[in-house]
Structure formats: structure tokens, C-alpha cells
Amino acid sequence: MASVSALDKYKLVFLGEQCIGKTSIISRFVHGIFDDTYRVTIGIDLLSKIINVEDQTVSLKLWDTAGYERFSISMPGCIRDSSVAVIVYDVTSRQSFLSTTKWIEYARTEIGSDAIIFLVGNKADLVDKR
Template identity: 60%
Template structure:
């Protein structure tokens, strides 16, 4: 499996390479919304996946950012629409509208910040309130590169919470690039059979 070139919301819709009855089939689009407290690394994970780089200068996301990328799976080609949300409390009122038609919710915490892990419960609750069980939720522990001496949340604790709440789970390091591609591969292969009901533009 490989990934296609990136684009922003302004890009024209693309068609899948396969044909159905001699005509190009529309490319299936799936909305992935990234949630979590401020500075846990949501933007960095997306940036690592999209461009394979890491910006050492932290800049808080203001409101919502949108990027998309094509992924070629063994049995289909999909377009992942990545919605990067702000973690600050003042933007909380915006979040439900972006969760509403999502296919996947990625709830991120910082493994060196226990409060951000505890707060994942409220983010998961927000997703369930809008989407019920009609969504894939993945719990992601970021910043594993900082080492075990700085860890405040063990891998086992993250796995236990994910298992209890019925979530996918993975740890990664956006800075080191560890497990980021594997994360998106897991998300892409877990996508439900239907795509997003509507497509926002920004």
C-alpha cells in the first residue's frame, strides 16, 4: 500500500484509478477528525504523515485546519480528509459540528502528560454524543521519543483504557516518525463501508 500526493480543501475532487462499467468510479472520501488537549501533537502527527517532517517550533492550531491525502489499499483507493482541531477550551464549541459526520475520531494524548490522558475520556464522550457507535475511535499516545523516564502514562494503561472503551490503540512519535505510517494504515483499513455523508469546505 502506498500514499498519494497531498492536497488542501481547495483541490478539485479526484477519481479513483479503477473503472466500473468503463467509467471511473468516484473516489471514496472518509473524514478523520483529530481531537485532544492543546500541545499533545495532533498537528505534528498529521504533518509527519502528509509531508514526512516535523516542525520543532510549536504553533497552536486556531480553529480548524483541513488536509487530505489519497491512500491505496489492497482492495480499494480512499481519500482521507484530515481535520485538525484546536485543543484550547475556547474552541470547544466548534468541535461537535466537525465530529458529526466523521468516519474516524483520533483522540490524542501526550504520554508524558497524565492530565491529557485523563482528558481523553471527555473527548471520547463528545464523539459518542455526536456519533454513537457509528464511528471508529482510535486512542493515540504521542511523544514516545521523550523516553520512559518522562512517561506519566504506560503503554499498558493506554491499552487497558482502549480495550475497556472499545477503541483502537496505538502509540507513536511524530517527532521521530515512529508508528505514524502504521497508525494511518490501521485507520484506513478499519474504515467503515460508507464514506462521510457530507463534505465541508473551508
């Protein structure tokens, strides 16, 4: 990422299969709480957070996408101008990890080959289910 200047804005899109905890990660980051009740994301949700990075103010727009195929038609429009793609998988689900290849490819196609992509393993606290 380029050097951060005052009031820079970055759009982060969270991608991955359904029920892997994308919403929980975003909620924890934005609100500082973990809610263990399950809530299905329908389409796309948007949350914002302003943070300080090296004495600069940065505005983050966090796009929470549904992992269900039936909502995938609305994704390309929201992904294309993203700064970062966060690909999330559930460490207790081998299938969700294997699907990350598809999501990484999707992010590269929609954002561009120079996309900044993070791969995040979620639910690491569920050691007994690994």
C-alpha cells in the same frame, strides 16, 4: 469500516487537549516530515491525503482541532459526519491521558455510539519525560 472501493472518502477528526501533538501527527502523515516548531491550531485546520488501500484509491480528510476550550463551539459541526475520531494524548502528561475519557465521550455523542475511535499516545520518543 466497510470494504473500500475506488475513490471512497473518509473524514478523520483528531481530538485531544492542547499542546499534545495532534498537528505534528497529521503533518508527519500528510507531508512526511516532522517539524519541531510549535504552532497553535486556531479553530480547525483541514488537510487531505490520497492513499491506496488494497489496490483502491481512498481520499482522507484530516481535521485538526484546537484543544483549547475557547474553540470548542466550532467543533460539533465538523465532527458529526466523521468516519473516525482519533483521540490523542501526550504520554508525558498524565492529565492529557485522563482527559481522553472526556474526548471519547464527546466523539460518541457527536458521531454516534458506533463511532470508530482510535486512542493514540504521542511523544513516545520523550522517554526521559515520562
